Amino acid sequence: MIGWLEAVVLGLVQGLTEFLPISSSAHIRVVSAFAGWQDPGAAFTAVIQLGTEAAVLIYFRQEIWEIVSTWFRSLFVKELRTHWAARMGWYVIVGSLPIGVLGLVFKDQIETVFRDLRLVGTTLIVFGCILWFADRTARNKLTLEKHLSFTHALVYGFAQALALIPGVSRSGGTITAGLLLDYRREDAAKYSFLLAIPAVLSSGLLEVAKIGEGPAPAWGPTILATIISFIVGYAAVAWFLRYISHHRFTGFVIYRIILGFFVILAVTAGWIPELG
Numbered sequence: 001m002i003g004w005l006e007a008v009v010l011g012l013v014q015g016l017t018e019f020l021p022i023s024s025s026a027h028i029r030v031v032s033a034f035a036g037w038q039d040p041g042a043a044f045t046a047v048i049q050l051g052t053e054a055a056v057l058i059y060f061r062q063e064i065w066e067i068v069s070t071w072f073r074s075l076f077v078k079e080l081r082t083h084w085a086a087r088m089g090w091y092v093i094v095g096s097l098p099i100g101v102l103g104l105v106f107k108d109q110i111e112t113v114f115r116d117l118r119l120v121g122t123t124l125i126v127f128g129c130i131l132w133f134a135d136r137t138a139r140n141k142l143t144l145e146k147h148l149s150f151t152h153a154l155v156y157g158f159a160q161a162l163a164l165i166p167g168v169s170r171s172g173g174t175i176t177a178g179l180l181l182d183y184r185r186e187d188a189a190k191y192s193f194l195l196a197i198p199a200v201l202s203s204g205l206l207e208v209a210k211i212g213e214g215p216a217p218a219w220g221p222t223i224l225a226t227i228i229s230f231i232v233g234y235a236a237v238a239w240f241l242r243y244i245s246h247h248r249f250t251g252f253v254i255y256r257i258i259l260g261f262f263v264i265l266a267v268t269a270g271w272i273p274e275l276g
Helices: 004-017 024-035 041-059 061-074 078-082 084-105 117-137 150-164 170-180 185-211 219-244 250-268
Strands: none
Touching (some): 004 024, 004 219, 024 041, 024 117, 041 061, 041 185, 041 219, 061 078, 061 084, 061 185, 084 185, 117 170, 150 170, 150 185, 170 185, 185 219
């Protein structure tokens, strides 16, 4: 069961890392292991992500409202179907399909073997290197409004699906895909955040029922962690978007590689167990 101290710490970790390309689920898994806490599990992680996703909904509220309202009206008004907001609505739907399908197919693995810390450490390193390559080779010129297509949306979607493995990073995977497609850093990040909304909200709401199962549900600590992740996450997304408009992702890559090697070393040396 999640305690109150764990809720505060993990809520802070979730809020700080969700929007950075360093994998929030990996950090929750690693922090819990080093603190000697039981693995909080995929269900707890999915629920507290609702807090950070609420931060996205509020931060991008004007754009989200325009996308949702224009998309809905375009179902009945033909002239609106070429509007960027209506097209973006379809791109978010199409881009959400891969993680929805693969999440169901690999449901059991997500809650068990995917949380092996050796795998977490390896994915931190490998996908950190891929992000570095993408950041160095990207032409950083395409924009969402003019260049996003159904093909690109699917590429983003499959990249997001890789984040089912802790250590890949939802934002890291999708931003990397955007950079490889030559999108501007800010545009790659923005679509990454928008694309995460359906996946995170659906998985989080589905897992709420699991948190309530059993004789002693940890509702209090879980709600506290979710609130903390919302407050910290809102500040993090605002900072991150400003940061990447003027800086490369090199710092995040270095951090991922160091953390990945440290996690593998810790497991190999027996400091922490592979599975909590």
